[in-house]
Amino acid sequence: MSTCTEVFIVYKILERKEIAMRNVWFKVHAPHVVKMLQPGQFVIVRAFENGERIPLTPVMWDKEEGWIGLIVFTRGKTTMQMNTELKEGDYFLNIAGPLGNPAPMRKYGKILAIGLYTGIVEVFPIAKAWQEIGNKVHTLQVTFEPMIILKDELEKAVSKHTAVGVPIDSEKSFPENMKNVTARAREVVRAMIKELKPDLVFMVGPVGDQKAIFKVVKEFNVPMLVDLHPIMVDGTGMCGACRVTVGGKVRFACVDGPTFNAYEVDFDELIKRSGYYRDLEMRAMQEYMQKLQGGAQ
Amino acid sequence: MMTKRKLIKNRVPTPERPAYERIKSFEEVNLGYDFDLALMEAERCLQCPEDYAPCIKGCPVNINIPGFLAKLKEHRDNPYLAVKEALRIIWACNSLPAITGRVCPQEDQCEGVCVMGKIGDAINIGKLERFIADYAREKGIDDELLMEIIPKIENKEQKIAVVGAGPAGLTCAAELAKMGYNVTVFEALHYPGGVLVYGIPEFRLPKEIVKKELKKLELLGVEIKTDHIVGRTVTIPELIEEYDAVFISTGAGTPKLPEVPGINLNGIYSANEFLTRVNLMKAYKFPEYDTPIKVGKKTIVIGAGNTAMDAARTALRLGSEVTIAYRRGEEDMTARIEEIEHAKEEGVKFMFFVNPIEFIGDEEGNVKAVKFMKMKPLDEKDSRGKRKIVPTGETITVEADTVVIAIGQVPNKIIWKTTPGLKVAENGTIVVDEKLMTSIPGVFAGGDAIRGEATVILAMGDGRKAAKAIHEYLQLRDKFISPNEKS
Numbered sequence: 045m046s047t048c049t050e051v052f053i054v055y056k057i058l059e060r061k062e063i064a065m066r067n068v069w070f071k072v073h074a075p076h077v078v079k080m081l082q083p084g085q086f087v088i089v090r091a092f093e094n095g096e097r098i099p100l101t102p103v104m105w106d107k108e109e110g111w112i113g114l115i116v117f118t119r120g121k122t123t124m125q126m127n128t129e130l131k132e133g134d135y136f137l138n139i140a141g142p143l144g145n146p147a148p149m150r151k152y153g154k155i156l157a158i159g160l161y162t163g164i165v166e167v168f169p170i171a172k173a174w175q176e177i178g179n180k181v182h183t184l185q186v187t188f189e190p191m192i193i194l195k196d197e198l199e200k201a202v203s204k205h206t207a208v209g210v211p212i213d214s215e216k217s218f219p220e221n222m223k224n225v226t227a228r229a230r231e232v233v234r235a236m237i238k239e240l241k242p243d244l245v246f247m248v249g250p251v252g253d254q255k256a257i258f259k260v261v262k263e264f265n266v267p268m269l270v271d272l273h274p275i276m277v278d279g280t281g282m283c284g285a286c287r288v289t290v291g292g293k294v295r296f297a298c299v300d301g302p303t304f305n306a307y308e309v310d311f312d313e314l315i316k317r318s319g320y321y322r323d324l325e326m327r328a329m330q331e332y333m334q335k336l337q338g339g340a341q
Numbered sequence: 342m343m344t345k346r347k348l349i350k351n352r353v354p355t356p357e358r359p360a361y362e363r364i365k366s367f368e369e370v371n372l373g374y375d376f377d378l379a380l381m382e383a384e385r386c387l388q389c390p391e392d393y394a395p396c397i398k399g400c401p402v403n404i405n406i407p408g409f410l411a412k413l414k415e416h417r418d419n420p421y422l423a424v425k426e427a428l429r430i431i432w433a434c435n436s437l438p439a440i441t442g443r444v445c446p447q448e449d450q451c452e453g454v455c456v457m458g459k460i461g462d463a464i465n466i467g468k469l470e471r472f473i474a475d476y477a478r479e480k481g482i483d484d485e486l487l488m489e490i491i492p493k494i495e496n497k498e499q500k501i502a503v504v505g506a507g508p509a510g511l512t513c514a515a516e517l518a519k520m521g522y523n524v525t526v527f528e529a530l531h532y533p534g535g536v537l538v539y540g541i542p543e544f545r546l547p548k549e550i551v552k553k554e555l556k557k558l559e560l561l562g563v564e565i566k567t568d569h570i571v572g573r574t575v576t577i578p579e580l581i582e583e584y585d586a587v588f589i590s591t592g593a594g595t596p597k598l599p600e601v602p603g604i605n606l607n608g609i610y611s612a613n614e615f616l617t618r619v620n621l622m623k624a625y626k627f628p629e630y631d632t633p634i635k636v637g638k639k640t641i642v643i644g645a646g647n648t649a650m651d652a653a654r655t656a657l658r659l660g661s662e663v664t665i666a667y668r669r670g671e672e673d674m675t676a677r678i679e680e681i682e683h684a685k686e687e688g689v690k691f692m693f694f695v696n697p698i699e700f701i702g703d704e705e706g707n708v709k710a711v712k713f714m715k716m717k718p719l720d721e722k723d724s725r726g727k728r729k730i731v732p733t734g735e736t737i738t739v740e741a742d743t744v745v746i747a748i749g750q751v752p753n754k755i756i757w758k759t760t761p762g763l764k765v766a767e768n769g770t771i772v773v774d775e776k777l778m779t780s781i782p783g784v785f786a787g788g789d790a791i792r793g794e795a796t797v798i799l800a801m802g803d804g805r806k807a808a809k810a811i812h813e814y815l816q817l818r819d820k821f822i823s824p825n826e827k828s
């Protein structure tokens with residue numbers, strides 16, 4: 045490791061707390077990031093020497109004190125390693141940002157902002173800012189019951205917050221359980237659109253769910269925005285890993301997005317692109333689990 | 342000066358790792374000269390007079406080549422001294438000889454015009470330059486030279502911001518630091534070096550060398566702030582407020598992609614993504630390193646510049662069969678000759694006069710073939726002196742499970758989108774005057790950011806030139822500002 049990269053900014057973990065099943069809150073010293081940070085933007089984090097660069101979203105931050113709050117959901121190897129190994133007082137190796145364009149701050153009127161699973165992390169700062177500029181924001185999170193997060197914070201920040209916790213059926217496989225979440229989300233969203241008649245729907249979550257929810261929203265012809273989550277490497281427009289097709293054009297989500305008009309997104313393509321490394325991700329995860337088990341003996 | 346002696350027409354060859362061995366590893370291919378071999382090669386130089394020597398004119402930064410070669414001969418009995426004196430001469434114009442010696446397109450520059458080239462082989466200037474730099478690094482001679490300079494530096498008050506830590510930015514920073522300025526470099530990625538670390542592979546430019554250069558900057562007191570995306574983390578207008586001058590050297594990092602159906606299929610990488618995953622993120626060591634890469638059985642690399650060769654030879658080392666597909670002919674390839682030769686030796690295949698018109702995928706969205714339009718050359722030449730090409734109407738489809746696109750790069754738009762008043766050409770390059778100053782006073786720019794895709798030595802040359810221009814600018818400015826205005 046070059047000393048150049050380490051000495052000037054230290055991304056110290058000021059606080060670490062498991063706030064829900066598989067969801068860990070990190071409060072991190074990152075003064076350079078907060079200076080210009082706006083809702084809708086993200087950071088790229090590298091936590092370990094051999095580690096990947098992964099995008100995460102600052103959910104809250106303090107410009108004076110110079111910290112950002114991240115909520116990391118244990119998904120694959122990198123997020124699991126972060127959530128298992130990083131303790132209070134430790135450091136992230138790198139945090140670059142803010143990246144991406146701020147979410148459009150307009151007065152839409154009534155907004156339904158939906159987060160599936162940890163997607164609510166990204167919804168939070170945007171929904172809060174929309175509310176502050178005079179929109180009437182109703183947020184909805186749908187996830188597994190023990191994974192509900194940010195409930196009190198959302199209730200304070202927006203007009204109304206609904207948290208739907210789907211129980212985990214231990215008889216069924218995880219993918220089966222996830223199907224339940226999707227089905228439930230579709231149901232609730234449909235009911236809410238009927239009741240609220242929102243002027244805008246915004247949604248963050250796994251791309252398969254984005255597609256599913258979009259289908260519901262489309263039935264009602266309501267404008268819809270989504271934040272897209274393609275695989276990223278640099279996050280600065282240099283590699284094109286994050287390319288998506290929007291409105292028939294190739295766009296780089298990290299510099300042209302991450303917010304796009306749902307009606308223009310090629311969801312099927314993004315679903316395929318997001319799954320490209322699945323076999324390697326599984327392998328990395330398995331090897332890491334084995335290492336953890338080996339270490340525990 | 343002219344003593345009678347026999348001309349030696351042929352080059353002293355540099356040892357290379359054999360092709361069968363190197364395609365299995367990322368270790369450097371060319372092993373370079375040792376002192377005795379270097380001396381033998383230097384002996385071949387005719388020592389053309391300095392004001393005439395074509396090689397000096399051919400080098401974009403005008404290194405006194407006969408001058409440094411003479412030092413090797415002069416101190417033949419004391420290699421340490423010979424190298425030290427030679428390095429001193431090189432450093433007067435080029436602070437990164439270990440890098441340029443390896444990556445310059447010498448055949449178009451210093452070596453291309455060498456007088457010996459008319460009689461036999463041109464002097465192997467690149468490899469000699471590399472030898473001097475490598476020997477100096479191994480023996481600590483470069484540190485010693487640096488230590489001669491550092492105590493003489495008179496510290497100045499002014500602060501300068503350099504944006505982007507590629508060869509242009511690093512050179513500018515070093516030169517300004519040597520003049521005593523306080524320099525801060527802002528770099529978007531987590532590691533400085535630009536293309537030298539994320540693009541050019543280990544087997545061509547070991548990362549140790551870049552690391553050593555960064556160490557030198559540190560000794561000179563240059564501060565490098567990684568993870569700072571200028572335009573996002575901090576803007577150029579803010580830097581202008583805080584610093585006395587700014588140098589923009591953000592390169593040309595955005596990949597061009599052909600606008601044809603199927604470009605977003607899985608398995609299609611831009612060369613930047615492919616090389617960044619492998620070089621910067623060390624994906625070739627997955628799962629020891631976390632970043633994955635997938636290389637199938639058959640790889641097609643589209644393009645024929647250095648980037649294409651690097652991608653092709655990287656894919657080969659990851660176990661794939663590789664074909665380079667180029668829309669023009671063999672003689673139009675833009676890569677360094679050495680890289681083309683190495684690629685051929687290693688078993689990379691070539692297809693010429695083909696242009697991709699469609700990428701064909703399977704049901705899972707993975708690429709499985711590339712459909713090309715066959716092209717043909719005309720007698721007419723284009724503005725760059727290359728034969729024009731036209732489609733023949735005939736197509737050919739070739740199987741591939743990995744495709745790497747290396748058809749060029751343009752500057753990233755983050756900088757100009759966030760800098761009001763910065764004049765930018767249509768192709769995205771920043772417009773500068775002959776002193777490398779942009780449309781904003783006190784803001785300079787150089788390297789690929791003003792040239793589009795160019796070369797390491799031109800980027801370095803710009804860095805140097807800008808450092809000088811910044812110095813002059815600040816002197817002039819401070820002369821006309823009264824002391825009370827200054828504070």
Ligand SMILES: Cc1cc2nc3c(=O)[nH]c(=O)nc-3n(C[C@H](O)[C@H](O)[C@H](O)COP(=O)(O)OP(=O)(O)OC[C@H]3O[C@@H](n4cnc5c(N)ncnc54)[C@H](O)[C@@H]3O)c2cc1C
Nearest residue numbers: 098099100101116117120121122123273274275276318325
């Ligand atoms: C703009 C943006 C903001 C995000 N914000 C958050 C957040 O606040 N909290 C959070 O927990 N997660 C967030 N994510 C998702 C997070 O980046 C992934 O969960 C993480 O990269 C998974 O890495 P892994 O090694 O644990 O999993 P892996 O097993 O490597 O991958 C699991 C899945 O995660 C996705 N993924 C993998 N690598 C990357 C990558 N480099 N970039 C993007 N996606 C990847 C892929 O779809 C993959 O199939 C965000 C993603 C994006 C693009």
Ligand SMILES: Cc1cc2nc3c(=O)[nH]c(=O)nc-3n(C[C@H](O)[C@H](O)[C@H](O)COP(=O)(O)OP(=O)(O)OC[C@H]3O[C@@H](n4cnc5c(N)ncnc54)[C@H](O)[C@@H]3O)c2cc1C
Nearest residue numbers: 505507508509529535536571592647788789795796797800
């Ligand atoms: C694969 C490949 C092989 C090559 N091979 C050769 C070769 O053999 N010989 C040769 O002479 N040339 C070669 N080149 C070209 C050469 O590398 C470039 O011309 C040279 O690196 C340009 O230097 P630069 O300093 O202008 O920019 P770069 O090297 O591109 O460096 C720019 C730096 O700025 C950073 N940056 C960008 N935007 C921002 C921002 N907004 N804020 C902060 N930092 C930012 C980037 O991360 C990067 O580190 C090759 C290029 C590639 C891609």
Ligand code: SF4
Nearest residue numbers: 400441445450451467
């Ligand atoms: S810098 Fe490049 S062109 Fe100049 S002498 Fe060295 S190798 Fe030749």
Ligand code: SF4
Nearest residue numbers: 386387389396455456
């Ligand atoms: S042109 Fe060739 S022979 Fe003449 S000085 Fe230069 S390297 Fe030597």
Ligand code: FES
Nearest residue numbers: 279281283284298
């Ligand atoms: S992540 Fe590399 S271009 Fe967007």
